Amino acid sequence: DNQIKKLDVSKNTKLTHLKCSNNQLTRLDLSKNTELTDLYCDGNQLAFVDVIKNNQLSTFSCSYNTYAITAENNTFNLSRLPKGFNASNAFDWSNGTVKDNILTIENASLKVKYKYDCGNNRFDEFELSIIFPTGDVNNDGTIDSIDASSVLAYYAMISTNQDGGYDEEQKLAADVNHDGLINAVDASNILSYYAYVSTTKEDIMSMEEYMKKN
Secondary structure, three states: OOOOOOOOOOOOOOOOEEEOOOOOOOOOOOOOOOOOOEEEOOOOOOOOOOOOOOOOOOEEEOOOEEEEEEOEOOEEEHHHOOOOOOHHHEEEEEOEEEEOOEEEEOOOOOOEEEEEEEEOOEEEEEEEEEEOOOOOOOOOOOOOHHHHHHHHHHHHHHHOOOOOOOOHHHHHHHOOOOOOOOOHHHHHHHHHHHHHHHHOOOOOOOHHHHHHHO
16 A cells, blocks of 8 residues: 555566565566466556466455546557556446447546456456547537637636636646646637537547647
8 A cells, every 4th residue: 555656576586475565556567476476556547467477376455456548539549558568458348439459439427447358267357548638628528619608708717716626637638738728719629629520521630739830
């Protein structure tokens, strides 16, 4: 429970027991730990665990792992997950479907769940939480006029010293030009991006990329 974000056990080749539950690990490489017998890595931020090299494993506990992703237009390329994730090992997807390594999310306000074959006949369930992408203040997977209207409504509220009703993630998503303010400029930028997405026939840039070029 130390909120560890990185853990390198590659040089601990004689390691037999590993307990690293309830931290902030997003990757755990156990390929060098061939003598490992007991693994507890619950409650981290892992998208998968690979124990194919750990033939001596007798205890495997890897539940309650949630990895955060940012989706664009309700899609996410699984190749952006930590190195080693194999989409062919993931199955029983909930709130999403996968084709050609692209995850299509059904409801961006809910977590995506899946089971993963970790190797050596070990399986566990993992989750992906969807972070609000820049501009998508209602986190519905689309950046459009609804988001712009929401930003304007928020701006009107805070301009009269009222609570705008946004949580911290929504505030980050609403401040599309990253100037520390949420106002009509952000709403205008969201509308401009929506018009761009609606009319372009080329590969669509993300909101972040669009803002850098405009």
